[in-house]
Structures are given as C-alpha cells and as structure tokens.
Amino acid sequence: MKKEMICVGCPMGCYLSVDYVGETIRGVTGNRCRVGLEHAEKECFNPERTLTTTVNVQGGNLPLVSVRTSKPIPKNRIFEAMALLAKVEIEAPVKIGEEIIHNIFDTNVSVVATKNIVKKD
Amino acid sequence: MSDFTFRDVDLVVIGGGPAGLAAAISAKKKGVQDLIIIERNNWLGGILPQCIHDGFGLELFQEPLTGPEYAQRYIDEINELDISYTLNSMVLEITPEKKVFIASPKGLFCFQAKAIILAMGCRERTRGQICIPGTRPAGVYTAGVAQNLINLQNVMVGKDVVILGSGDIGMIMARRLTLEGAKVHAVVELLPHTNGLPRNIQQCLIDYEIPLLLSHTVTEIHGRNRVESVTISPVDKNLKPIKGKEKKIICDTLLLSIGLIPENDLSKNCGVELSSVTGGALVDENLETSVPGIFSCGNVLQVHDVVDFVTLEAERAGKSAAEYILGKPRKVERIRVEAGNGIRYVLPHNIPSDTDLELSIRVICPGEDVSIGFFDGENLVKTKKFRKVHPAQMIKIKLTINETRAIKTLKAEVLQK
Numbered sequence: 435m436k437k438e439m440i441c442v443g444c445p446m447g448c449y450l451s452v453d454y455v456g457e458t459i460r461g462v463t464g465n466r467c468r469v470g471l472e473h474a475e476k477e478c479f480n481p482e483r484t485l486t487t488t489v490n491v492q493g494g495n496l497p498l499v500s501v502r503t504s505k506p507i508p509k510n511r512i513f514e515a516m517a518l519l520a521k522v523e524i525e526a527p528v529k530i531g532e533e534i535i536h537n538i539f540d541t542n543v544s545v546v547a548t549k550n551i552v553k554k555d
Numbered sequence: 556m557s558d559f560t561f562r563d564v565d566l567v568v569i570g571g572g573p574a575g576l577a578a579a580i581s582a583k584k585k586g587v588q589d590l591i592i593i594e595r596n597n598w599l600g601g602i603l604p605q606c607i608h609d610g611f612g613l614e615l616f617q618e619p620l621t622g623p624e625y626a627q628r629y630i631d632e633i634n635e636l637d638i639s640y641t642l643n644s645m646v647l648e649i650t651p652e653k654k655v656f657i658a659s660p661k662g663l664f665c666f667q668a669k670a671i672i673l674a675m676g677c678r679e680r681t682r683g684q685i686c687i688p689g690t691r692p693a694g695v696y697t698a699g700v701a702q703n704l705i706n707l708q709n710v711m712v713g714k715d716v717v718i719l720g721s722g723d724i725g726m727i728m729a730r731r732l733t734l735e736g737a738k739v740h741a742v743v744e745l746l747p748h749t750n751g752l753p754r755n756i757q758q759c760l761i762d763y764e765i766p767l768l769l770s771h772t773v774t775e776i777h778g779r780n781r782v783e784s785v786t787i788s789p790v791d792k793n794l795k796p797i798k799g800k801e802k803k804i805i806c807d808t809l810l811l812s813i814g815l816i817p818e819n820d821l822s823k824n825c826g827v828e829l830s831s832v833t834g835g836a837l838v839d840e841n842l843e844t845s846v847p848g849i850f851s852c853g854n855v856l857q858v859h860d861v862v863d864f865v866t867l868e869a870e871r872a873g874k875s876a877a878e879y880i881l882g883k884p885r886k887v888e889r890i891r892v893e894a895g896n897g898i899r900y901v902l903p904h905n906i907p908s909d910t911d912l913e914l915s916i917r918v919i920c921p922g923e924d925v926s927i928g929f930f931d932g933e934n935l936v937k938t939k940k941f942r943k944v945h946p947a948q949m950i951k952i953k954l955t956i957n958e959t960r961a962i963k964t965l966k967a968e969v970l971q972k
Contacts, residue, residue, distance in 0.1 A: 440753045440754055440756055440757035440761075441754065441757075442754040442757055442758045443754075444613050444754075445610070445613065445614075445752050445754065445860065445861050445948075446753075446948075447752050447753025447754040447755075447756075447757075449753065466942075483758065483762070486607050486608050486609055486621055487607070487734060488705075488706060488709075490709070496707055496708075497708065497709040498707065498708075498709050500604075500607035500621060500623050500706065502607075502609060502621055509762065512734070513734075516734050516735075530623070530624065530627055548607065548621040548623045548624045549623035549624070550627070
C-alpha cells in the first residue's frame, strides 16, 4: 500500500510517501529527518493530533481560556473531545499549565490551560 | 506640543508583540538600562494570545508551543528583567531626531530617545484592497478578526463559510471553524499553489476534508443584510477569471486570508525609506533603517512565516540598537544587495564587507532542486542548492566574510537548470 502525506512535525512540511504492508512500514521517502519517519508510521496506523481549543471561564478578564491536550490524542476522538470541552466551565483565575481535565478518555493525556486568566476587576 | 511631558530615554521600542518583546529583552541584556515598550493594546504579546493553535517555538525551544504559551515566556522575561512598558498607548508621531510622541492613559508624553526600534507588526489586507465586486453585507471578515472573535471574545462568526486565500491564518481558521461546528465549504486560492505552510494543508484541510480550490477566486459577493452566497470562478494563467465557469456557493460568511501588510505609517512619516516589494524598511545588516538610530524588525520589516524567526530578527535589532546607544564604532565599505531573476526580495538591502551575516530570501515560484546563485556583476560568488523552495517559506543563507570581502555588489538569482 502507498500513502501520501505531509509531515506535520515542523514548518518544513516534507511531502512523505509511505509504502506499507499490513502493519509494517516497508519504506518512507521524502522525509528530511527522523521526525518524518516516526510521523509516517504513526499516521498510517494510529494517527494522532494535539487538540487546541478554548473553554468557558466565569468572572475572568476574558470569557474564554485557551487550552491544549498535553500530548496528541487519537485523531478520531477530536470531535468527541470538543463536545466534552464545550460543556466545561471554570472559574477565574486560571493559571497557564493548570490542568482542566485529567486523563481525557483514559488516554493518560490531560487538557491544560495555555494562558493566564485573571479575575475581572 | 506644550501639552506633552518630555522625558529622555535611551531606547523606545514601538510595539509589544513578539518582535518588540524580544528586541527589548535583547537590548536590556546588552546593557541598555533605560528603555520602554509602547503597546497600543491592553496586553503584551501582540497577535499571539489569539493564535491558540500549536507549532510555535519549534525552532527556538524544540517544542510545539501554542501562541499564548510562546508569548508568556517572553512576557515573564520582560517582568524578570524589570523592563518598563505602557499599555493602551498610541504612538502619534516619531521624528528623525528620534522624538516619540505618545498618547497614553497617563497623559501625553514625548520621549527623546537615543535609538528607536520599530516593531509594529503588520495588518491584514481587506476586501477593499482586492476589490471583490458585489454587495456589502455583514459576514465578510478578515481571518484574523474572525480568530479574535472566536478565540478571545467567544463570538462565533458564521455557520456556512467560504475562505478566500490559503495563507496560514486562513487554513488554521478553516480547522478552527470546523471544530466549532461550522461547515467550511471551500478554501479558495487564486494562485496555483497555497500560500501557507505545507503542514497546515495536512492538519487543517486534509484532516477535515475541506476542499482546497487552487487557481480559483471569489468574483462576487451576494446578499443584502448578511452574506447569502459567493460566486467563485477558476482563473487562467494570468490570474483572470474564466468566463462561463462560475459557480455559486451558498454561505453566510466569507473569510479573507489574502496577505499581510507591514504597518509602516509611523516609519514613513519620519522619513524611513521603504521597499516597494516588502512594504518594510530598507535596512542594513544591523537592521538599521535609512534614518540613523532607527531600527526595524519582525513583521513590520518583512512578513515572516513563523514567529521564531521574528524573535531571532528582533534579538538582532535589540543588539544593534544597544551597540548604537553604547557607541560601538561601525560602518565600513557597503555592498548593495539586489534581487535578480526568480527572487522576490533579499534582506538586508545593503551589507558590510567585513562580517559574516545571514540573508533572508523569498523566491517568486515554488520549485524543486533549485540553485540560488550570488553574483558580483558577472562573477558567480556563491551557489546554494535547495531540494525544495516555496514563496511561503523564507530562505536563510549565511554569507561569510571570505565570500563578501572582495565584492562590490551582490545579486541573488535562481539559476536556470
């Protein structure tokens, strides 16, 4: 099987061509570094993405705090995660790095705040 | 100007975005004690707080940070170094004598600076600048404005969206809108190639099955109060719409991601010479403009692809401003730098013959296995090969003192195969 993809590992964006049989990679071309190889393998069998979005905040200087998954999560669970996060509402203040959801979908990945929100004065 | 409170200061940094922050930090570390950052908004970090996606900082921190996380690292450093800044403050005018007039919540001030760093960033091109025909309904946004509304203010901009322009913000907003429940019907790009980073084609468009229509444009906007539809059309080789091939897309929102313009009104008014290609100042290797003691860096100098390069450039500007203020002797024989065939621009625009330095270059067309040559008149001084070049990816090339010592001019050209 051949699969074409663009590596998302860095801004270079190598155009990868992956040759695989079943669960085994036979060859990757187009990558300029090791990240491309690892990405190609993941992308064929277990694609993952970091999700970044926002969560509602009460009483803050902004109505939203930006959040991210601490590590990439399975690509096919992104919309499920969005639906879950849409229901979350937290109180200001929020500190950057603060855990918003622990161990989302039992993936050992947490959702953390990516900015500081101070209380509205 | 008698209403202004006068103050002497060594360095004024105009703009508190990524460029201004890095420039101020760098200048302070190089020994400038008396400096101030002037910021128009009520926060530091510029555009970064609304860029909630990740991928920032890969070059400098080797980890994919989100925009607000990247900004916070520099804001923390500004605070640790005790660098002063004023928010909600508008620079009204700067003069060649390096007076900076500002209106701030504390009143009107005039700073007499020894050096100024221009770090005002850029603004988005709008509908008016590309003259899209049609009605003038609500629902036409620039991508950055939509990003601000959605990511900072919790305001959703629409349900059925067409995006014109495949710059990075356009593609990132296509994904963001999809995640927030909107249907993005197409990303429409005039050129035969995208204008953003390739990885964004994958993770923002392909991942969400959003159609990318290359060599297409929006030829009309329809709707009375709100956008009701847009007409799109393929374009020919000269980028002119092909008659009879138009198609209507029903939508309530049109997002524009059609380029960024360095915001140089202040620079222009104080006599800083600008490049007609980049829209930014003409600078030397120290990022000093045509007005001595005024430096420029970040997106107000040249629009960058990634913030890491903004930071690196700004650090150089901060260092140069510090050397200027602290009186390090400079200037030797100058070499004029030009863009030849296939090259959109080369920066800096003039360089000295006695130091190693780095050039930023953008090509005009995408290509594979491309060689870029550097000529002094007819003489080929240096060539560099690239597996892939793309207008959306700035190229950095190092020149050594051995290569520049004996030459008078330097012209970069894409070599014919």
